[in-house]
Amino acid sequence: MNTYKILIMLGIGLLFLRCSEDRPTPVNDNGHVPLPVSNIQVENIAGGATITYDLPQGGKALYVLAEWEQNGELMTAQASYYSNSLLVEGLGETREYEVKLYTVGRNLKRSEPIVVKLNPLTPPIWSILESFDIHEDFGGLRMDFVNVHEAEVSIDVFTKDEQGDWIPVETFYTGRLEGRLFIRGFNAEERQFGFTVKDKWGNTTEMLTKVVTPLFEEEFDKELFSTLSPALPGDMGAYEGTTLSNIWSGIINADNSIPTEGFFRSANGLTFPAHFTFDLGTVGKLGRYTLWQRGAFIPQYNFAYNAGDLRRWEVWGRADKPTTDGWEGWTKLMDCEMSKPSGLPIGQTSNEDIELAQAGHEFSFSPDLPPVRYIRINVLSNWGGVQYIHLAELSFFGAPGQ
Numbered sequence: 001m002n003t004y005k006i007l008i009m010l011g012i013g014l015l016f017l018r019c020s021e022d023r024p025t026p027v028n029d030n031g032h033v034p035l036p037v038s039n040i041q042v043e044n045i046a047g048g049a050t051i052t053y054d055l056p057q058g059g060k061a062l063y064v065l066a067e068w069e070q071n072g073e074l075m076t077a078q079a080s081y082y083s084n085s086l087l088v089e090g091l092g093e094t095r096e097y098e099v100k101l102y103t104v105g106r107n108l109k110r111s112e113p114i115v116v117k118l119n120p121l122t123p124p125i126w127s128i129l130e131s132f133d134i135h136e137d138f139g140g141l142r143m144d145f146v147n148v149h150e151a152e153v154s155i156d157v158f159t160k161d162e163q164g165d166w167i168p169v170e171t172f173y174t175g176r177l178e179g180r181l182f183i184r185g186f187n188a189e190e191r192q193f194g195f196t197v198k199d200k201w202g203n204t205t206e207m208l209t210k211v212v213t214p215l216f217e218e219e220f221d222k223e224l225f226s227t228l229s230p231a232l233p234g235d236m237g238a239y240e241g242t243t244l245s246n247i248w249s250g251i252i253n254a255d256n257s258i259p260t261e262g263f264f265r266s267a268n269g270l271t272f273p274a275h276f277t278f279d280l281g282t283v284g285k286l287g288r289y290t291l292w293q294r295g296a297f298i299p300q301y302n303f304a305y306n307a308g309d310l311r312r313w314e315v316w317g318r319a320d321k322p323t324t325d326g327w328e329g330w331t332k333l334m335d336c337e338m339s340k341p342s343g344l345p346i347g348q349t350s351n352e353d354i355e356l357a358q359a360g361h362e363f364s365f366s367p368d369l370p371p372v373r374y375i376r377i378n379v380l381s382n383w384g385g386v387q388y389i390h391l392a393e394l395s396f397f398g399a400p401g402q
Helices: 002-022 124-131 244-248 351-359
Strands: 038-045 048-054 061-070 073-080 085-089 097-105 114-118 133-137 140-146 153-160 166-174 178-183 191-199 208-212 274-292 310-318 331-337 361-364 372-382 393-400
Touching: 038 114, 048 097, 048 114, 061 085, 073 085, 124 140, 124 153, 124 191, 133 208, 153 178, 166 178, 244 274, 244 393, 274 310
Parallel strands: none
Antiparallel strands: 038 048, 048 085, 061 073, 061 097, 097 114, 133 140, 140 178, 153 166, 153 191, 191 208, 274 361, 274 372, 274 393, 310 331, 310 372
16 A cells, blocks of 8 residues: 555656646747847838838847837837838927837847937928918818828817816817818807817827907708798609608607608609708808708617618709709709718617717808808718608708898
8 A cells, every 4th residue: 555655656746747847948048138130221201210120140039129218208119020120100209319229039138229310200290280271160160181191190179268278179080181170169259279289199289379250150040941832843752741841840859750740751762863952041151051860869760870861962052043953053062971980781870870860960061152042952872772861850050141
């Protein structure tokens, strides 16, 4: 019995010995320090630089590491052993930066640093700020910008409160090549605004300020809206139980229980493009309009971004009353497309999709357009690919009577 126990203990000991022998050991655990990179070339770019180099011979390098200090923080970038270039980005100033380059070995030991001096070109945030073209607009201002590097930035807009302190108004996030932004909700009184641009590394421009006097804006009175009498022969007809005047009824949460009030649905059999025309009741300069689709408040029916809801359309206008279904005398005011933030397939919506649909889809007119009274909506496509359209409400804003 004692001999048997001794044999078992010897076996267990041999097993542990074998396991300890089979444990992996670090690569290059002999303390090898890799050689630094060589033949370094620098190409300065907007807000950074591309650094190319030759890797040391021997294949013991794991990656190349760059370190530099910015805004009191240590910043890093790295490139694998299979690349001979490294991108340094996020430099917020046009000044000289010292960057230390290390070769990091497979044992994670660093080489001696090589100091490289970079002189980045104008960072994107500054070129975007310099591109701002700011003008008064209805109820606020409009701002055009150019983002030649398509950098992901935020544009912050500020104004002053009654105590003269800067307060935030709105933040826009963009990576577009160019765009136009609108700030709304202000009276037609002189006001100072401030603008800054920030990138994803936290670099922020100085504040650009401008005094703007917003143009007077009010909503066009829906009590004055009307259909044309007689109706133009080329306009789409209404589905039984609905009328075109439902789109200025003031009811945006359209429900099937009130089909004669809550929304407009065209007759079946439409081929696109197809249009309808109505009268605003007064000539005026248009600043913007909001469209509410059918189904935003009744998700159980699955109408939102679906079926006959408008997807692509045009807005046309004129000051004098049309007498035919032709296009002579009409001016195209805008090309429109309804956005769906989630990008989900038709029939599926996210909370963000529904929130936007309930708030209404807003579209801004160019300030250079002539005053109009008659509106024609020319529908090019709908979400569901069906042969009819429907929508709940339209509201127009600007300067009526001008």
